[in-house]
Every structure is written in structure tokens, then in C-alpha cells.
Amino acid sequence: MGDMVKEIKSKFANHDDFFIEEELIYKTEIFVMGFGTLIDLTKSNLYVRQMAESSTSLKELFINLSDQIDVNFEQIINALLKGKLVIVSEKDKRNAIVDPVSRNLTRSIAEPQSESPLQSSVDAFVEDMNTNIGLIRKRMNTARMCHCSYEVGELEHRKLSMLYIKGKASDALIKEVKRQIKKIDTDIDTVEDLNKYFGERRFSLVSHVFQTELPNEATSLLKRNRIVLFLDNYPFALVFPQTLWDMFSLASDRNYPSIIAYAIRTLRGIGAIVNVLLPALYVSVISVNPEALKIDLALFVSESRQGIPFPALIETVIMVVLVDLILEAIVRLPKSVGPTITMVGGIILGQAMVEAKLVSTLLVIVITAIVISGSVVAGVQNSLYIRLLRYPILILASIYGILGMFIGFLITIVYLASLKSNGIPYTSFHINRKGDVE
Structure with missing residues (x-):
């Protein structure tokens, strides 16, 4: 065994899957x-022997097997780590990096798991980046x-690809x-690691990129003057830059008549506003501005809160936090358990709290409304940050009433309008080819 082979063997001495x-x-x-966990050794050896039968010498064999011949030690190490097959002849002082028969470590194209397209193709991105790019090229030749x-x-x-x-x-x-x-000089383990290189929003609720697992959606956004990024081993397209309109407009909306499409987008906008403002409105009219209600409605609200031991703010915060915990649990738990948690948390627990007079029946209606409205926007990450925006508005409403609610909503709009990605405002509706915003 030659010096190079011994050096390589020593380099991977603590890797039991190295052969x-x-x-x-x-x-x-x-x-x-190579690495047995990445390479199908039997089939790769068979391929090498078949190529040897059609070659007349070792030199010709190496040329037929690869265009990377006689590379240095560092290149060999990098190739092995990437799952390549390396052939070394110590007698002739030659080596070759060969594309092997790899083990099938990726799943096949399946239906999307986090998005539910309507009247659209139901394939979704996978962990293999080349497959994802192929799905885009299939739609845009x-x-x-x-x-x-x-x-x-x-x-x-x-690996990172930009389209x-x-x-x-x-x-x-x-x-x-x-x-x-x-400029990236650190490991990219998460989308947030990549996100921080695209601007100054390090502690912002809103990401620079819009994530989607739908090839149709990524293709549509490419046509709308965006850039699409793919990270290897990550089954989502990262669309840059993200704008506010992305959470209300989907490519599949265009499959409906224009009036229906605009109505759906309007409903999404109403849902986002309801999700942010409804808990604050409840607290403001209960605890600060009851005079804003009609007499009959004020009496109904007062009757529904008889016996409730908590102030309106505490009551609302408890229910909103509890609902957010239930939603997070549903996402994390297996699908076989998720529906059970929904029933226990959403129905049994809610009914028990009403009967125990810990919360009012009106608040249960409010909470149900925000749960439904929080799910109408596009993108899981958008739904999450909208849920977080309602907390500061809720606090302001508990202090200043309806005025505080509108001040909080105005501050939220100003905050979102202040966000930019490479000079493109987050509140843009359209990005034209010159980089200007309309």
C-alpha cells in the first residue's frame, strides 16, 4: 500500500463507513x-470492470472513467466527502475521481406537506437541488x-443555486x-443563516425571502422579476425579495375568473387585519371604551362576563397564548395525534373554561375567529409573524382603548413600510425590471 493510500486511510481512520x-x-x-453510506459499492465495482473490458490499458481506463485525473490530495479528500469514488494506482502514481453509482438517499417527488394548492399541479420540491431545478425548467423551457x-x-x-x-x-x-x-463565510445551516446576509433585518419578524414548496408558485414569482434560491437538502424554494403582497397573492388564484381571484385576495387581507386587531378590539371595548357599544350590545357583553375573575386583558392573553400553544403542538406532533390534540384543546378545554367561568363565551367566539383568519394568508412564516404582531397592539389597546388599537395598527404599518431588501420596500406591489418599485 502506497504513501497516498496510507495517508487517505489515516485521514478517515475514524470513519467506519469508509472503505x-x-x-x-x-x-x-x-x-x-469511498464512503459505503453514499456509494453502492457492488454496482460501482461492476461499472469499473465493464469499463476495464472496453479499455486496453490502465491509462485509457482512467481517461474513459473520468475527466478528473491525477488531482492533488486535497481534491481527492473533497471528492470523497462529496460521495465520489476515487481510484488510485500507486504503481503508476495515478488517480481518478469517478462518478459512482450512488445510493438512493432522496425521496421521490410527492405532494406538498405545508401548502395545499387548489386547481394546480400537486408536485412539490424535494431535498435534491438538481431535482428542484429540473421541476422549474420543466415548466419554463x-x-x-x-x-x-x-x-x-x-x-x-x-451547495446553493440561484435562478x-x-x-x-x-x-x-x-x-x-x-x-x-x-460574502458568505460561515456555515449555512438554516434559512436565517442565509437571511442575515441579505440586509440589516437581523432581529426583524419578517424574512427577506419567501419560502414555498410549490414549483408553480416559484415559477410565477420568477416571471414577476424575482430571484429564486435553492439550498441543497432543503425542500423549499427561497424567493428573494419577499413583499407584503406575496402573502395575499398566489399563482393558483389566476386559475379562477378575475373577480373571484380578487375576492379571494381581499378575504385574505381581511383575515390578516382581523387576526391582528380582533383581540385588541375585544379588550378595548370591554375594559376601556364600553361606551362605544350600543346599550343592548353592552348589556349582552356585560352579562357574558358575569362571574369572570380575570380582567379582560389577562383573560384574552391566556386564551391567545393557549391557542398559539395548541397550534404549535399540532404542527410538531405526528399526524395521528394532531387531530386528537385539536379536539381536546379546541373543544373540550374551551368548553370546560367557559363552564368554569374562567373566560366569557364572547371571547371564545373571538378566539375562534382569529384561529380561522390566521390561516388564510400564504406562507407558514407569514402566518407566524402576523400572530406575533397582535400582542403589542393588544397591550396598547388595554391601556388606551380603541385609540391605542389604531395607534398600534398604524405603528405596525409604518414598521412594515420601513423594511427594505436591497432598496426594494417590503410593501411593494410590483417590482419592475429596472429595480424601481411601483
Whole structure:
């Protein structure tokens, strides 16, 4: 065993899935090596032997197997870590990096899990980045769609791809995103790790990127002058930049008549406003501004709260936090348990709290309304940050009443309007080709 093979074996001494197989081809001893968890060794060896039968010498075999021949030690190590098969001949001082028969470590294309498309294709992105790009190219077979590949990270070199349509996305935006990607010098383990390189919103509730697992949605956003990013081993497209309109407008809406599509989007907007303001409105008219109600309605509300030991703010916060906990539990628990938790938390617990006079029946109606309204917007991350926005408005409403509610809502609008991604405001409705916003 030669020096290079010994050095490689020493490098991976603590890796039990690393193999070095000794083969005899053309009466020459060669070493075949790789990771058994990434490579199908039997089929890869069979492929090498079949190529050997059609070659006349070891040199010709290496040329037929690969275009990466006689590379340095560092390149060999990187290739092995990426799941390549390496063949080394110590006698001739030659080596080759070969694309092996890989183990099938990716799932097939299936239906989306976090989004439910209507009147649209039901395939979804998977963990394999090349498959995801293929799903986009299948829908958009144009030479104007450009694809740039990168490797980012410090310890883990993770693949990242950027797609855009030439002539659609702004040249200035493309150059800036490329510059920001090249600046990445840390490992990208999460979307937030990538997100912090795209602007100054480190502690913002709103992400720079819109995540979708639907190829149709990503294709539509590409046509609307956006950039789409793919991270290897992450089954979502990251659309940059994200705007407020993305949570109300879906590509599948265009399958309906225009009036119906606009009505659906209007309902989503109403749902977002209801989700943010309804708990604050309840607290303000109960505890601060009861005079805003009609006499009959005020008497009804007063009767519904008879015997309730908590102030309106505490009562509302308890119920809102409890509902958020239930929603989070439903997401994390297995699907076989999720419906049970919904029934126990949403029906049994709610009914028990009303009968025990811990909360009013009117508040239960309010909570039901915000649960439903919080699910109408597009994107799971958008639903989450809308749920968080209602807490500061709720606090202001408990102090200043209806005036505090409107002040909180105005501050929220100003905050969202102040957010930008590479100079593009978050509250934009359209991004044109020159990078300006209309």
C-alpha cells in the first residue's frame, strides 16, 4: 500500500463507513475507495470492470472513467466527502475521481406537506437541488432563465443555486445578490443563516425571502422579476425579495375568473387585519371604551362576563397564548395525534373554561375567529409573524382603548413600510425590471 493510500486511510481512520478495496486490473494493483453510506459499492465495482473490458490499458481506463485525473490530495479528500469514488494506482502514481453509482438517499417527488394548492399541479420540491431545478425548467423551457451555482460555508461546503430570468430581474439586484452570496463565510445551516446576509433585518419578524414548496408558485414569482434560491437538502424554494403582497397573492388564484381571484385576495387581507386587531378590539371595548357599544350590545357583553375573575386583558392573553400553544403542538406532533390534540384543546378545554367561568363565551367566539383568519394568508412564516404582531397592539389597546388599537395598527404599518431588501420596500406591489418599485 502506497504513501497516498496510507495517508487517505489515516485521514478517515475514524470513519467506519469508509472503505478501501484492493483490485487487480491489467495485472496492476489499484485501490478503490469511498464512503459505503453514499456509494453502492457492488454496482460501482461492476461499472469499473465493464469499463476495464472496453479499455486496453490502465491509462485509457482512467481517461474513459473520468475527466478528473491525477488531482492533488486535497481534491481527492473533497471528492470523497462529496460521495465520489476515487481510484488510485500507486504503481503508476495515478488517480481518478469517478462518478459512482450512488445510493438512493432522496425521496421521490410527492405532494406538498405545508401548502395545499387548489386547481394546480400537486408536485412539490424535494431535498435534491438538481431535482428542484429540473421541476422549474420543466415548466419554463426558455434560454432566458439563468442558473448560477455556488458552494458556501466554512466547515460544511453547502451547495446553493440561484435562478433568475434575464430581462426580468433587475441587473442591479442580480449583481448585489451575487455579491452577498460570495460574502458568505460561515456555515449555512438554516434559512436565517442565509437571511442575515441579505440586509440589516437581523432581529426583524419578517424574512427577506419567501419560502414555498410549490414549483408553480416559484415559477410565477420568477416571471414577476424575482430571484429564486435553492439550498441543497432543503425542500423549499427561497424567493428573494419577499413583499407584503406575496402573502395575499398566489399563482393558483389566476386559475379562477378575475373577480373571484380578487375576492379571494381581499378575504385574505381581511383575515390578516382581523387576526391582528380582533383581540385588541375585544379588550378595548370591554375594559376601556364600553361606551362605544350600543346599550343592548353592552348589556349582552356585560352579562357574558358575569362571574369572570380575570380582567379582560389577562383573560384574552391566556386564551391567545393557549391557542398559539395548541397550534404549535399540532404542527410538531405526528399526524395521528394532531387531530386528537385539536379536539381536546379546541373543544373540550374551551368548553370546560367557559363552564368554569374562567373566560366569557364572547371571547371564545373571538378566539375562534382569529384561529380561522390566521390561516388564510400564504406562507407558514407569514402566518407566524402576523400572530406575533397582535400582542403589542393588544397591550396598547388595554391601556388606551380603541385609540391605542389604531395607534398600534398604524405603528405596525409604518414598521412594515420601513423594511427594505436591497432598496426594494417590503410593501411593494410590483417590482419592475429596472429595480424601481411601483
